[in-house]
Amino acid sequence: MGLTTCLWFDGNAREAATFYVSIFPESSLADNWIAPTDTPGNKTGEEIVVNFRIFGQDFIALNGGPQFPHSEAISFQIPCADQGEIDHYWDLLTKDGGQESQCGWLKDRFWISWQVTSPEMMKYLGGSDAQGSERATQAMLTMKKINLEQMKRAYLGL
Incomplete structure (x- = not known):
């Protein structure tokens, strides 16, 4: 048994899942779920769910509609080994429409919040x-x- 994080998107779940899998090592796309009939948020044949994995953690990207926007109340923290890793993840997550915040926080182009930190x-x-x-x-x-x-x-006071 384990926990799976579900991230709600407005029609771009596949794009988001593909983006995250491209950034992190040991990541992969898994199966998906296609709407068999029309639903309140999706038409027959549209992708509703994209399953993916990052660092062994399971995620669901759900095409749920515009009702629930993302906020900083939930964020993912990346504990980087050194400045090179901080720079690497920061640059990838802020490109193409991401937004820098302060104290190591940012929002990616899908408006998911991240903390790029280091022990x-x-x-x-x-x-x-x-x-x-x-x-x-x-x-x-x-x-x-x-x-x-x-x-x-x-x-050190330098």
Whole structure:
């Protein structure tokens, strides 16, 4: 038994699932569900559900209609190993209509919210030097994409 995350889209579930699978390693598209008859949101023969997997986690992309837009109340966090990974995922997720926010948050072109972070940044935000952590926090508050070197320098007071 496990949990499957269902993401609601307005007619572009296949496009979104294909986009996510193209970004993350160990990802794949799976089966889909086609409407056998007309439904309130789909016509006969239209794709209702696209199943996909990212990092071993199952997802459903559902063509549900415009009723429920995405918000920051739900987000996915990507714990990156280093600045190169942060840059990689940030650039891919913000291209073609994505939107940068602050403190490592962004929305992709489908308006799904992401946090592109790193365990390293948590060392600076929650380190044993309270003043250093405060400086690192203040530095982070000025950032959109996380810059680990700037956070480290702030933490160390450089």
